Amino acid sequence: MAYDYDVAVVGLGPAGMAVSIMASAMDLKVIAVEAHKIGGECMNVGCIPSKALLRAAAARHVLGELPKFGMTAQPPPPVQDLFARIQQHLDFIGSQKTRAMFAKVELVLGEGAARFEDAHTLQAGTRRFTARRIFLCTGTRPAIPPIPGIEQIAVLTNENMFALEAVPESLLVIGSGAIACEMAQGFARLGARVTMVMRGEGLLWREDPEGSALLTRTFEAEGIRVLTRRQMERVEADGNAVVLHTREDGPLRAARLLSATGRRMDFQALQLDRAGVAATEKGITVNARLQTSRRHIYACGDCNGHAQLSHAAMHQGMIALINSMTPWPFRRDFRAFPVPWTIFTEPAFSQVGAREEELKKRGTRYEVITVRYEDYGAAIAENLGPGFLRALVSPLGRVYGMTIVGHVSGELINEWTTIIQNRIRLHQVLFQMHSFPTMGFLSKRIAETWMMRRMKSAPLRRMAAAMYRLMP
Numbered sequence: 001m002a003y004d005y006d007v008a009v010v011g012l013g014p015a016g017m018a019v020s021i022m023a024s025a026m027d028l029k030v031i032a033v034e035a036h037k038i039g040g041e042c043m044n045v046g047c048i049p050s051k052a053l054l055r056a057a058a059a060r061h062v063l064g065e066l067p068k069f070g071m072t073a074q075p076p077p078p079v080q081d082l083f084a085r086i087q088q089h090l091d092f093i094g095s096q097k098t099r100a101m102f103a104k105v106e107l108v109l110g111e112g113a114a115r116f117e118d119a120h121t122l123q124a125g126t127r128r129f130t131a132r133r134i135f136l137c138t139g140t141r142p143a144i145p146p147i148p149g150i151e152q153i154a155v156l157t158n159e160n161m162f163a164l165e166a167v168p169e170s171l172l173v174i175g176s177g178a179i180a181c182e183m184a185q186g187f188a189r190l191g192a193r194v195t196m197v198m199r200g201e202g203l204l205w206r207e208d209p210e211g212s213a214l215l216t217r218t219f220e221a222e223g224i225r226v227l228t229r230r231q232m233e234r235v236e237a238d239g240n241a242v243v244l245h246t247r248e249d250g251p252l253r254a255a256r257l258l259s260a261t262g263r264r265m266d267f268q269a270l271q272l273d274r275a276g277v278a279a280t281e282k283g284i285t286v287n288a289r290l291q292t293s294r295r296h297i298y299a300c301g302d303c304n305g306h307a308q309l310s311h312a313a314m315h316q317g318m319i320a321l322i323n324s325m326t327p328w329p330f331r332r333d334f335r336a337f338p339v340p341w342t343i344f345t346e347p348a349f350s351q352v353g354a355r356e357e358e359l360k361k362r363g364t365r366y367e368v369i370t371v372r373y374e375d376y377g378a379a380i381a382e383n384l385g386p387g388f389l390r391a392l393v394s395p396l397g398r399v400y401g402m403t404i405v406g407h408v409s410g411e412l413i414n415e416w417t418t419i420i421q422n423r424i425r426l427h428q429v430l431f432q433m434h435s436f437p438t439m440g441f442l443s444k445r446i447a448e449t450w451m452m453r454r455m456k457s458a459p460l461r462r463m464a465a466a467m468y469r470l471m472p
């Protein structure tokens, strides 16, 4: 059968962009439908604006930190047109930078959401077309927790918070995960009185407990109230304020309430049933090759519920496209790649590979090697602490997992992703030079610490000494 296009992409976030740009570079005939803006959540209401907000917040915060550098602290300045500036940057990137990448892609923008007519036919507004293969890259939406009364108030989520006119004077943040932590610290540093309320045991409570405790201490020192294990009974508007009633604290009042409690799937517009594509509330069901229940339809990025990170979405887009053009033995299992992640708070929290719980459950033998920023001269002199790197390592120096909490941990974690993905052992890291005095040098310290532990073995020490004396 002849199709109008080789490739149809639905959704132009990181996953859809990767598929469209790569496929068009391979001279395939590509059409891509985006219901809102190119760049998806990541570019428009996620990673990029949130990091811009955090950068501005850090600039304002550092004025109070100046005494650490032998200078007089400065009063924090008022925040003027921060949100307008963020929007200007996003408009510039969208119109001047991103658009050019789609020179060879037929774009369907502003025609509304795409929907299936059948397994090879899509419709978006007035456009109707067929494609040999279809890549669904439709992302997720913010989940709003089912607290009675919440539908009556103007809740902030990532979809509207970067279009605020001003920093609210006070903010309730519901949630304990990445977005809740980043935005709580960001808004607090921009001058809002922030209270975080969560049902769970603490910030990032499933992650390294020392990292979570360090983050909590930092937040509290910066004036953020962190209320854990709270039962949220109802929420209501009171004049210009929002009041959240918890069983433990009674009414908590703030100018605005930000919900950052996770993501939900929304496939209503797509009409997946017309194409016979299976999905659950966890996402579109995919196999290891990213194929859905219809083998010519792939689902990449957040919409399949696997990683929910931009770089994972881009990676999946690449893997799905490669799988669609290679025969069986060469197809890739997208789950085989370690997924690093970073939460861009200060200290930044990064992780890749296995966690301790998983290793314990699997009965894997491992040792823990920790190196602290507080023990590194460069970090002390430059006021970059506190922080730590914690590796989970096999007796033979294979790295299972790494957690890094502290300054630029998001940069450091990439080296450990290479190490884990390529099964590089710690003795090889030991023999690799690291530029000094960078924070990356601490990665080498992990390898040195591991080697020093080996040298605690008396037979090994005796053997090394004997060899030394034997040498002429």
Ligand SMILES: Cc1cc2nc3c(=O)[nH]c(=O)nc-3n(C[C@H](O)[C@H](O)[C@H](O)COP(=O)(O)OP(=O)(O)OC[C@H]3O[C@@H](n4cnc5c(N)ncnc54)[C@H](O)[C@@H]3O)c2cc1C
Pocket: 010, 011, 012, 013, 014, 015, 016, 033, 034, 035, 036, 037, 039, 040, 041, 042, 043, 045, 046, 047, 048, 050, 112, 113, 114, 115, 137, 138, 139, 140, 158, 179, 269, 270, 300, 301, 302, 303, 308, 309, 310, 311, 312, 313, 344
């Ligand atoms: C505040 C915030 C901060 C974040 N920070 C980070 C970070 O620092 N690092 C990181 O890795 N991740 C971060 N994320 C997560 C990241 O944004 C997502 O993982 C990423 O955007 C997922 O990419 P995607 O391509 O799967 O989908 P999306 O980026 O969600 O894009 C999906 C696109 O599909 C479109 N669409 C949906 N349905 C249809 C349809 N039927 N027809 C046409 N178009 C449709 C949507 O309009 C959207 O543009 C953050 C998220 C938030 C909310």
